[in-house]
Amino acid sequence: MSDSTDLKKAGLKATLPRLKILGILEEPRARHMTAEDVYKALLDMGEEVGLATVYRVLTQFESAGLVIRHNFEGGRSVFEINHGGHHDHVVCVECGEVFEFYDPAIEERQRRVAEALGFHVDSHSLYMYGTCLGMKREGRCSKKGIPGTGVS
Amino acid sequence: MSDSTDLKKAGLKATLPRLKILGILEEPRARHMTAEDVYKALLDMGEEVGLATVYRVLTQFESAGLVIRHNFEGGRSVFEINHGGHHDHVVCVECGEVFEFYDPAIEERQRRVAEALGFHVDSHSLYMYGTCLGMKREGRCSKKGIPGTGVS
DNA sequence: TTTTTGCATGGGAATCGTTCTAGTTTACAC
DNA sequence: GTGTAAACTAGAACGATTCCCATGCAAAAA
Numbered sequence: 001m002s003d004s005t006d007l008k009k010a011g012l013k014a015t016l017p018r019l020k021i022l023g024i025l026e027e028p029r030a031r032h033m034t035a036e037d038v039y040k041a042l043l044d045m046g047e048e049v050g051l052a053t054v055y056r057v058l059t060q061f062e063s064a065g066l067v068i069r070h071n072f073e074g075g076r077s078v079f080e081i082n083h084g085g086h087h088d089h090v091v092c093v094e095c096g097e098v099f100e101f102y103d104p105a106i107e108e109r110q111r112r113v114a115e116a117l118g119f120h121v122d123s124h125s126l127y128m129y130g131t132c133l134g135m136k137r138e139g140r141c142s143k144k145g146i147p148g149t150g151v152s
Numbered sequence: 153m154s155d156s157t158d159l160k161k162a163g164l165k166a167t168l169p170r171l172k173i174l175g176i177l178e179e180p181r182a183r184h185m186t187a188e189d190v191y192k193a194l195l196d197m198g199e200e201v202g203l204a205t206v207y208r209v210l211t212q213f214e215s216a217g218l219v220i221r222h223n224f225e226g227g228r229s230v231f232e233i234n235h236g237g238h239h240d241h242v243v244c245v246e247c248g249e250v251f252e253f254y255d256p257a258i259e260e261r262q263r264r265v266a267e268a269l270g271f272h273v274d275s276h277s278l279y280m281y282g283t284c285l286g287m288k289r290e291g292r293c294s295k296k297g298i299p300g301t302g303v304s
Numbered sequence: 305t306t307t308t309t310g311c312a313t314g315g316g317a318a319t320c321g322t323t324c325t326a327g328t329t330t331a332c333a334c
Numbered sequence: 335g336t337g338t339a340a341a342c343t344a345g346a347a348c349g350a351t352t353c354c355c356a357t358g359c360a361a362a363a364a
Binding site for chain 2: 071072073075077090092093099101103105106109110113114117118119120121122123124125126127128129130131132133
Binding site: 013015034035036051052055056059075076077 | 359360
């Protein structure tokens with residue numbers, strides 16, 4: 001299905017900025033990007049899109065369920081395309097690498113906890129912060145956020 | 153043990169702002185507060201402490217392990233006193249109420265996931281967002297953040 | 305097709321939470 | 335008590351995000 005159809009389904013007009021932004025986020029190498037990352041990617045493509053529009057569109061995408069917003073440590077939001085399957089994150093604070101995982105047992109226990117509290121869960125997030133294998137083994141994490149991960 | 157001793161142990165001078173802020177966070181009703189909440193509490197007590205000092209002190213307390221910083225949805229940081237026992241959080245997005253829980257099974261699974269990735273975990277956070285029992289049962293959540301929770 | 309209507313956009317200003325800077329004050333070892 | 339490094343205050347600065355508004359554009363109505 002085309003991006004254009006995805007947008008219409010979400011009740012959003014298929015405008016150029018929205019199509020471009022969706023396209024960027026769908027690239028496999030995109031993974032986790034800040035609004036700024038997306039903005040820079042647009043500029044690199046030669047598109048004249050305002051930063052305000054990027055923020056507006058990302059928020060709309062989030063409401064429409066097309067992307068997931070994460071509030072990793074550090075204050076700024078990072079976005080990733082929503083491929084449907086929920087997963088949690090492991091973030092290397094040294095190199096910014098982000099790993100994803102899904103553990104049915106954890107999901108189930110969370111569901112039980114919420115149930116016991118009589119709580120209706122809209123969303124949940126689980127992040128682990130630390131240092132990745134590369135760091136331990138070779139000390140080669142750059143200590144600077146990897147471009148495109150939105151983590152520094 | 154006095155707050156003053158706690159601070160010295162953490163390698164921090166026992167200054168008036170630090171003692172007052174620690175005192176505020178230790179009150180049972182404090183639970184989860186933003187820097188702004190703490191600042192307002194100080195003003196209410198008639199203390200002349202700058203907002204910048206509140207931020208600086210909270211960050212120092214975090215480094216010293218005296219408080220835990222959380223990045224709940226919404227961008228701003230909330231702080232809670234560290235009583236030693238790790239726990240996770242359930243946040244009602246309607247009334248701002250925060251519930252705490254600890255699930256050994258979840259902790260164990262997380263440990264395993266990190267191990268499998270060869271990842272060294274410094275910290276982890278698990279938040280569930282939704283609506284609490286009060287909301288469902290009586291619709292009495294105020295739709296506005298409860299003062300002192302730092303959540304809105 | 306032309307007109308109307310209303311959402312979308314871009315750019316800059318505004319806002320929010322947070323951190324930095326400069327100059328002054330304070331805690332605490334001696 | 336005194337000296338010195340650390341901590342303080344107020345306000346400016348900062349980065350991320352949102353707001354504002356004049357302009358643009360595309361679907362609906364005429």
